Amino acid sequence: MSERPAPAPTAPAHALRGPLRHVLLHLVTPLLMCLGMGLAYMGAFVTPEPHELPIAVVGSGQQTQVLAQTVKDQAGDALDVRTVGSRAAAVDALKSQSISGAYLPGKKAPELIVASAGSDMSALAVEKLFTPVAAEQGVPLKITNVAPPVDDDPTGQGLFFLLVAVSIGSYASVAVLGAAGGALRMRARAGLAVGVSFVVSLIGAALAGPVFHLVHQGLWGVWGMAWLYSAGILLIGVGLHPFLKRWTTLAMMVLFVMLNFTSSGGLFRPELQNGFFGSLHAFWNGAGFVEGMRTHVYFGGHGLAPHVWTLVAWLAVGALLTTVAGLVERRGRVTESAATTPAHSHKRLPVEAASGAEAEVEEEMEESVAV
Template sequence: MSSASAAHRAGRAPGAGHRTGHGAALRHVLAHLLTPLLMCVGMGFAYLGAFATPAPHALPVAVVGSGPDAQVLAQALGDKADGDLAVRTVDGRDEAVRQLKERKIFGAYVPDGHGGGRTGAGRAGRGPELLIASAGSDTTAAAVQKVFTPVAAHAGAPLAVTDVVPPSGDDPTGQGLFFLLVALSIGSYASVAVIGGAGAALPMRLRALLAVAVSLVVSLIGALFAGPGFHLVDHGLTGVWGMAWLYSAGILLIGTGLHTFLKRWTTLGVMVLFVMLNFTSSGGVFRPELQNGFFAALHSFWNGAGFVEGARSLVYFDSNGLGGHVWTLVLWLAVGVAVAGVAWAAEARRTAPAPVPADEAARRQAEDEELEEALGV
């Protein structure tokens, strides 16, 4: 008897079993395609929302000079910018350089003959000068130049640009630390899928230890890239490595703990946290002064910003503000430890034997006593 005849006698159309199997497989594939489609939507919203229309928002800049001319110029710039600039005056060129190195301002305009101080000696009569610190952000430095070039042109003189904190010679755009962040992040959150999936049978304490060990390896790879590999940093490599380990360990512990609850949605979850919201708010491409309020707010406490700004502070800005950025990374690591601890407790409850009700326990005890009597024990 043919299979089609057997299917017909059983009340099924020929090929119905195959169609049913294909339908189930198709539904399974479509359900799993939801994750990459959500990633596509999320990445589009995050990257375009953060990077598509950069514009200054209360960008701190300064005009050098203490006289009425400097005050009038600063007031005129502030009024014309309509909130895009936060313009102040500083007494001399030396003070402007100090504030640039402390990242209190991101550009300082020195009118002709108003340099003042030791570092401004000899500039009188040589035209206006713009001081920038491009190691802090190449895009911010470009935005500052765009603001002050017309001011110099209006004065009828070419604008001399002085970069008081240039980036490393092997990292001319200053964005190498951001790409290092990308490498550390991918190594970290991709390892979460392996530890959570292939290591699902392991107890949480071993998975957590594995996460810390993997983060050490990821951070060492990052240090090799930053130092001998691409010469992104010429000093402070040990500190950059330490921050890389803190950063990677936080991601791995958070992701490993979340896997207990999110399961197959873990990849999407860690991508939202450590790609979509993280890369966009890190300050590696645009600092918060050039972004909208949402990403600017994230920059103040997100872990990617902690690493990028901490590394910049250590390598280029004499460690100004370094402590706050390190504390940001430590707090994210503490969150990772807490999430892993919650996951460990949840898994322990799932595997614990169900408690026996009191009446059931009494019944069992009575049965045991009857059996002992029957056996003469």
């Protein structure tokens, strides 16, 4: 009789607990990403409603004042209604992006003036508001767009997707610079961050210009803002990594995806969002990038400086974080060297550090790919 093969040895239950715990711990990050992305995107985009949307009624007589007050009373807090004295003043207000639309009453041909390059969704919201007003007079509403987007980007949302591309290239590089570059001094990692941001900005400018033709003028300015924006993200990530380690990916997702894309104004202006995302729009770096590009490309650079300064401020935060992280790492090296073992025990440290860094960057890149 042939002998039965011996059963394969099975690992004891306690030996499996360590790997299982390791897997479950790593699953926390993607699950938190799922929850955070759902809360952020659905909270920001699912139910857009006007909130203090700035519009104007053109004219100077009592009839204009009555119409403006009537519109305000009917809309409540949804609209911020004002009057301007002339059509030219309304066009200037639209090109400075201080209003989202202007209604010029007329018995024969009432006119609605918009600038959809500032926000296609805001222009549609204003059109929806004033179409019934003209219908009450039994006349069609004439719509004039004084700042339309380019034909290659008919909705004007291409700049938002450019923001997405530059953001992903920036924060995904943080995993490599933070983990694989851990053996380098912070000064070297910061220099690499600036270099990587330069490459990312060139890619962004190429996509915006010769590839998809989203930008027909001012491409160098778009490239400059992309570099400022990307460098700020990379330096913040490199500066956070020594403190957060493997949780850096989640932190970058929160800062530069969940809160960033939703408050950028690329799809909905803050007047169409709830107060939380609307308030972030005032100082978040994605909003500075998108609004800066819009202003630079479509509105002659009017009011560009505040958006550029927003990007500079985030870059300064990144530089400060990398400086602090570098000082902390230097102090740690001094402390470690003071309590070191004999010199020959250090010969294997670079290899061990390198293998640990490789494992760490693989884990972080896997988590970033899940995005």
